[in-house]
Amino acid sequence: MKSDIELNINGTAKKIFVEQSKRLLDVLRENFLLTGTKEGCSIGECGACTVVLDGEAVNSCLILIGQCGGSEIITIEGLEKDGKLHELQKQFIDKGAIQCGFCTPGMAMSAYALLLKNNNPGIEEIKEAIEGNLCRCTGYKPIIDAVHSAVKELNDS
Amino acid sequence: MIPEMIIKNPSSVEEVLQILSNHRTKNKIIAGGTDIIPGFHINSPRFTGIDVLVDINGIKEISQIIELDSYFSIGSSVTFSHLQASSLVREKLPVLYEAASGIGNKQIRNRATIAGNFINNAPCADSVPALLVYDAQVVVKSIENESIVSLQDFLEFPYKTILKNDEIITEIRIPKKNAHLLGSFYKLGRRRAVAISRISLAVLGSVENGIFTDFRLASGAITPIGMRFKEIESFILGKGIDRDLLKEVAVKTGSKILEVTGLRWSTPHKLPVLQKTLYQLLVNNFLENDEK
Amino acid sequence: MKKDFKYVGKSTPRQDAFEKVTGQAKFTDDYYFPGMLHAVMVRTKSSHAKILNVDYTRLLASAENIIVCDHNDIIGSKKVGPIKKDQPIFCYDKIVTPGDVVCMLVGGDIQELLQSRELVDIDLEELPVLTEPLKALDIDSPIIHSENGNNLINHYPLRKGNVEKGFSESDHIIEQHYSTQLIEHAYLEPEAVIAIPLEGKKGIKILGSIQNPHTTRKVVASVLGLPLTKVRAVQAEIGGSFGGKDDTMNILAARAAVAALKTGKPVKIKFGREESIVESYKRHPYNLHYKVGFTKDGLLKAMKIDITADGGAYSSMSPFVTWRTVVQATGPYQVENVCTDVKAVYTNNPYTGAMRGFGSPQPIFAQESLMDEIADILGKSPLEIRELNGFKAGSITASGQKLVDHDINLITVLNEAAIKSEFDKKWQLHRKNKKIKNFQIEENNNFLLSHNEFVEPNETIQKGIGLAVSYRGCSLGAEGIDAAAAYMSVQQDGSVYLISGLAENGQGLKTTFSIIAAEVLGISPDHIQYLEQDTGIVPDSGPTVASRSTLMGGGAVKNAAEILKSRLKEIVLNFWNVKNTEEIIFTENEILLRGDETKRVSFQEICSLAYSKGVNLAVIGWYKGPNVHWDEETGQGSAYFTYVYGCQVAEVSVNVATGEVYIDKITAVHDAGKVINKLGALGQVYGGVTQGAGYALWEEISSFDGKIKEDNFDQYLIPTSRDIGEIEPHFIEGEDIYGAWGAKSLGEPTLELTAAAISNAIKNATGKRFFNLPINLEEVLLNRKLKPTDLKRGSTN
C-alpha cells in the first residue's frame, strides 16, 4: 500500500508518497536519485547498500521504507559537508582504498558509523566494523589503513 | 522481489495485539527483518501471502534490558548490538554476550533481534544454545492470554515454534541464579566473520573442590534445532573433574547427537570435530580454571 | 642510465577516486533514460535438453505490455564466441547448462516481468547430463554440441626432448594427481547493460559494465547484422571484472540491443547476484596429473603432464586459457624432457573462461606442491630445490625458448622473499616442532573418538610456512595479435585528453596511463583528463586481459606522448631559435633549456602557440610487441616476448582439531618491471593475494547435475576484512626494454601463487600434503570433500 512517509535524508526533511514495502535501498536510488548506495547481493551479505540509520550502519536492502518513518538517514552523498570531503573520504582517496569503487560507499558508511560511536577505534575494531562489507578488489588493507589514518587525523585536529 | 503489503507501526504491545487479532488479514510481525526480507527475496514459502507486516521496532517496552529481583528481563526486540553493548549482559551473561558478538556482521547485529532469532528457529540460530543453558523463558502474549514457557518447550521443529499468528513474544527472562556460573559459547564457521554456524555449543556450570556442582550443555547447528543434553548434564554432576571425564562427556555428546540426527553427509567431519571442540571448551572453562 | 622520475613510481591517488568516494561515480544501473524498458531472462530448470517447443500463448493472452525477444528476432549471428561460435544469444535447439536463456521478456514493470516468466511454456526433452570432465571424451558420453563431433574443445601437446629417456636417467620418479575447483569472479557489481537505439540510421549505443568495449561492439554488430561503426560501446564505471565481464556481458549487450531495436526504446538488463552467478562464466576446474623424474641431487630430468580443464557448456576462452597452461605447466624450472598434454572439454557445467590468473593458478598449485615434495624426499629445503632448478638467464623453457632480453629475476625474488620472511629459520623450526597426533580423522563407522584421539587446547594451533614461485608470460603471447593504441590530444591551454584502447576494469588503468603521459610531457597527472572508454573514439587494442594493459597500453600511451613531445619541441626550437632538441627539458608544467636560465616557457604557452600555428596536437600512439611464434604440433616456440617473476611466502596457523586455517601473513615479492604507480601496484598485490587466499581455502561453486548451489554470498564465501592477517608486498624492479620504461605485469601474478604457498605452509604446519583445492575444513581433516546431497541452503546438515 502506498502512504506518506516523512524522514530526514542527509540533513534535509523529506516527505514521499510511496509503496510501504519498497526497500529503503530502492527508495534512495529511485525516488531520491541517491544512486551512491549500491546493491550487490540483496540479502545482507555484501554491505554495498550500507547507510547510516539513526546513527547505526544498516543494510538498506533489508529495510522497508514503511519501517523508516521519522528516521534520520545518512548516505554516502551526505558525507561531504559544505563542499569539503569528510576526513574518511580524503583518506580513502590517499591510501588507495578505492579500486573499482563499488563497495566504497557502503564501506565508507560503515566506517562513518564506527566513528560516530567510537572516536578512537583500533585496527581490530575497524576490521569488525567493516566485516559486513565485502570488497573483491583491495584486499581490505588499504581500507583499514584509510580508516585508521582518518581516526588519527580527526583526533589530532 | 518484495510483495506489496501494508506496514503498520504500532507503538505499544497492546496495539500490536489488536492488529494481530484481526483474522481477516494474514499478519506477520517484523522486527529486524533480517530473516523475513531475505526470505522474500528468495520467495520462501514461509513468508508468502502476507497482507500486513507489523513493525515492532518503535515499541519501547520491549526493547530494554533490565535487572529485576529474580530474573533479567530482555525485551524481545533487543538487537544483538544492544546485547553486545550492555555491560549487564557482558558481566552476568557471558555466554549470551559471546553468542551475540559472533552473529552475522555489524549491520546485521544492528537490526537483528534476539526474539526474531529463536522464533525463526533455524538450526544455526546462535542465540538458542546460549539461552538454553541459562534456562531462558519466553513471555508469549495474545489479546486474551499471557503465558510463560521455557525456551526449550517453545521451540518445536526446525523453522517452527509453538507461536501462533496472533501472538507476540514480549520478553525473555533469565533466572538470576544462573548469573554466577562459568561458561562460554563456541561457534565453528567456514570463515572468521559473517559465517553461518556449522557447529555451535554453549556450556555453563560450576566446579567446587574439583567436583561439578552444576553443569549445562546445549548445541546448535549440529542438531536439528538447538537442544540441551539433560542426560549428560546429570551424568557429570557430582563427578570429579579430570581430562578423562571431559573426554567421556564429549564422546557421550557425540553419541547422543548421532542418535538424534542420524548419519548426514557432514557427519564424518562434524561429529569428530564436535567432540574435540567440546572437550577443549570444557578444559578451557572448567579444568584450567580449576587448576589455576 | 638510471632515469629520475617525477611521477612514475610514486604513489598517485586514482583519478576517479573523488567521484567514487562521494557516490557520484555512475555505474550502469545508476543510469536512467526516459522511456527505458527492462528485460528479464527466461530460463529452464534443465541442464541438458532438447527444446521441442516454446509457446507464448498464455503469456501473450495475459500480459499485453510485455514484448518477447528470442532467437527469431536475430538477423545476424545467432551464436557467438571469441574463438568457436558455439554460444547462442537465445537458445533455440538445445539447453546445455542451467544458465541458458530461451527468451527475454521486455517491459516497463520489472515485477510484472518476473512474475510473467512462468507463463512461457517450454517443452523440453531431457537428455543425459554430463558433469564429469574426465568422462567427457568417453565414447558413451552425451555430446554437448553435436556440430563439434565430440566434447573436445581443444588439445595442446608440448613435446621437448624424450621423457622416457629422462625417466630412465632419474633416481626418483613420483606421480601425483591434483584437482582444482570451479570458482566465481565475484565482482561486487553484478552485470548490467543498457542498449540505446540512436536516432534515424545511426545504429545503437551500448552502455554497460563491460570489460572490453571493442569486443562487445564486435559481438553486438554481428548479432544485429550491422557494420561495426553502427554500434558504439561505451563503458560505464565498472564494479570489478577480474576477467569476468567479457563473454557474458557481450551476450547481454546483444540481447539488450535486440530488444532496443525491436521496441525502439532504451532497454536495461540488470542481474541480481543469483542470476550473475548462474549465468556468468567462471574459472576452469582442472584435473592435473604429473609424473616427475629427478636425480638424487634434485635435478629435474623429465616431466610428463596430463591436464584436463572443464570448459563447461561453451568454449569461450578455453583455448586461450589452456594455452597459457601448456606453456607454463612445468613452472619456472629448466627440464630437459617434457611431454605435456592439455585438453579442454565440454560438459553441462557452468561454462568457464577468462579469470584473473588465466590458466596459471591451477598448474602452479600442482607444480609448486610437487617441488616441495621433491625437496622432502631428498631432505632438501624448498629454497634449495628451487634454486637448483629455477630459471636463470639463458635457461631454456619447456617450449624451447631461451630466456634472454629481459631480467630473469626468479632467483632474486625467491631470495628476497626468503630473507624478508625469514623463511629458512621458520620452516626448519615448524618442521621440527611437529608433535601433533590425531590430526587426520580416521573414518570409522561410528565417528566417536577414543580417548587418545583428542587434541589438547594448547596443541590445537600449529604454525607453518610455505612458499611458491612462478614465471608468467606477459600479455597475449602467441595467443593473439598483440598491439595497442592510445589517443592523446593536447588542448590550447595545455590540458590533455587521453584514452587508450584498453579499458579500465577497476584496477586503476586510467591513473597509470595518465602518469605515463604526464611523465613524458613533464606536466602534472591532473592536467590529464582520461576519457570514458568509447569504441567511437579509439582504435581496437585487443582485450584488457593477460595483465597486458600496463605493458601494451602503457607502451602506446608513452608512444603517443612522445610523438606529441617531439612536435612541441619543434615549436620550442623555433620559438627560442635554438638547434639542439636534446637540451630541451619538459618538467613541472614548464619547458626549459638546459644551461640557459633565461629560456623558460610554460607548457600552456607552447601549446597555445602550437595551436595558433596550426600544428596537429592530436595523435594516436601505437605499441606492438615483438613477434612471437608457436608450433601447434610440438608446443615449441617463443611463447611470450617477456616474462615476470614472483614469489609468495605464506605463514599460517592451522587448528588441527577443527581444520580451520588462518593466514597470518603473506610476503609477496614481485618483479613487475618498472612500477608506474606505487599505490596502484600495492593495491594489486593486496587484492590479488586476498583473492588467491579465497581460492585456497573457501571458494567453490559446487554443482549438482550442472545446477549451482552457491548462488549468493551467503553460500559463496569470499574473504572478509577479518580473514587475512598481514600482507607484505615487495617489488623488484627490473630495467626491461619493453613497454613504458620496462613496466610489465602485476595483476595476475599476485593471485596465482597464493594457494600453492598456503598449501605448502599447511604441510609445514601439519606434516600433511593436500592435492585438492579448496583446502576447506573437511579437506584439512579428512583429505576429501564432503558434499551436501541436495541444493538445500543453510547449515541444517
Ligand SMILES: Cc1cc2nc3c(=O)[nH]c(=O)nc-3n(C[C@@H](O)[C@@H](O)[C@H](O)COP(=O)(O)OP(=O)(O)OC[C@H]3O[C@@H](n4cnc5c(N)ncnc54)[C@H](O)[C@@H]3O)c2cc1C
Ligand atoms: C547476512 C546475515 C548473517 C546472519 N548471521 C547470523 C549468525 O551468524 N547467527 C545467527 O544466529 N543468525 C544469523 N543471521 C540470522 C539473524 O539475523 C536472524 O535470525 C535474526 O536474529 C532474526 O531477527 P529479526 O529481528 O531480524 O527477525 P525478523 O526477520 O524480523 O523476524 C523473524 C521471525 O520472527 C518473528 N518475530 C520477530 N520478533 C517477534 C516477536 N517479538 N514476537 C513474535 N514474532 C516475532 C517474525 O514474525 C518472523 O517470523 C544472519 C542473517 C543475515 C541476513
Ligand code: FES
Ligand atoms: S545489497 Fe544489501 S547487503 Fe548486499
Ligand code: FES
Ligand atoms: S573496490 Fe572493488 S569491491 Fe571494493
